[in-house]
Amino acid sequence: MTKELLQQVRVVDPVSGTDQLADVLITDGYIQSVETTISEIPADTSVRDCQGLILGPGLVDLYSHSGEPGFEERETLSSLMAAASTGGFTRLAILPDTLPPLDNPAGLAALNQKMQALKQARVQTSSPPLLYCWGALTQDVAGQQMTELAELAEAGVIGFTDGRPLSNLGLLRRMLEYLQPFGKPVALMPCDQKLAGNGVMREGIQSLRYGLPGNPAIAESAALAAILEIVAAIGTPVHLMRISTRRSVELIADAKTRGLPVTASTTWMHLLLNTEEVGSYDPNLRLDPPLGNPVDQAALLQGVREGIIDAIAVDHTPYTYEEKTVAFAEAPPGAIGLELALPLLWHNLVNKGDWSALELWQRISTKTAICLQQTPSAIEPGQLAELVLFNPQETWSVEKQTLKSHSANTPWLGHALTGRVVQTWCPAS
DSSP: OOEEEEEEEEEEETTTTEEEEEEEEEETTEEEEEESOOOSOOTTOEEEEOTTOEEEEOEEEEEEOOOTTTOTTTOOHHHHHHHHHHTTEEEEEEOSOSSSOSOSHHHHHHHHHHHHHHHHHTOSOSSOOEEEEEEOSBSSTTSOSBOOHHHHHHHTOSEEOOSSOOOOHHHHHHHHHHHGGGOOOBEEOOOOHHHHTTOOEESSHHHHHHTOOEEOTHHHHHHHHHHHHHHHHHOOOEEEOSOOOHHHHHHHHHHHHTTOOEEEEEEHHHHHOOGGGGGGOOGGGOOSSOOOOHHHHHHHHHHHHHTSSOEEEOOOOOOOHHHHSSOGGGSOSOOOOTTTHHHHHIIIIITTTSSOHHHHHIIIIIHHHHHTTOOOOOOSTTSBOOEEEEEEEEEEEOOGGGOSSSOOOOTTTTOEEEEEEEEEEOOOO
């Protein structure tokens, strides 16, 4: 029997709405007690002084990329799990764009078997996160042929998405009709690729100034408006992923006012950065969708706080040094983030007084679990210990050797950050 006592830790629990100092006793993977002070300490208990530390529910990521299978030089399942645990994530949903893609039960079964073996071996981390797989909606590059959705649902996918835009709205309508009885999340990325053209950053004053092809905001909002019309007609719940523009926030607010069954997420980098940072031409700032203009960033921040945007996703996208060390316009879009999201969100939003600790934790833990139709973890006696212990004052340097991820494609490489996860507890199964 293992017993851990966290003394005078700041407990931040969005489920109960508490933010308080307490002693927390963990026994054999379960929360045994949460009290103002635990005076009678059981024998053989490991006691840790946690003054200045924060204990919150484990973080949940809606969608991220795994290199394995097919791109192990970018990320393996082992390194992905280690990066997630190091960043405080206890649940992680993997997008289906592996090689081969997760568009059939056999491929899904093989990946699940590998994940389970790694978890049992507890490789690289003593507390590996729970991994889930999104099933692909379509099974061809052009996105014109739907997968065997019923078979994927039976195989245990967490939900359905391609993780990229769908251009065939007629097919989307049929898929939403077909998927309605399954009751699993369906995540869609709104983007009209013809309107986006060859744009590599958000169209606006900065794109003209930097001489980079612009991707107009209407490429997202026009596609979003079409998706919302289909949802209104069909009624199948949909999650709107990677929201990045002010107009999209307005459209989602209107949709929710009308009672449409939609949830939405943006990524952590779209909350923290905007087009003004692209002037560095750092290829790690090339994202899809591109970073928004300052008005977009402000609308996203307000939308998340008001609940229009339900959750914050990491969208961890690893690439090798060689793939990213090219000109900005030629770089593949995406950046890593599992080990960086919590420290940077805390420092830029909570430390500066814009958000409360509860607001941040709700958007990266509780609400993300709800978007996946899962029960959020809570810090209450009798609950499984699915927790993260965070030191908001610890300073560390983001270097290749300090990251658990195989890849280091982040604009914060070489920077000193304040805030680091001390420990992550994750259920054994």
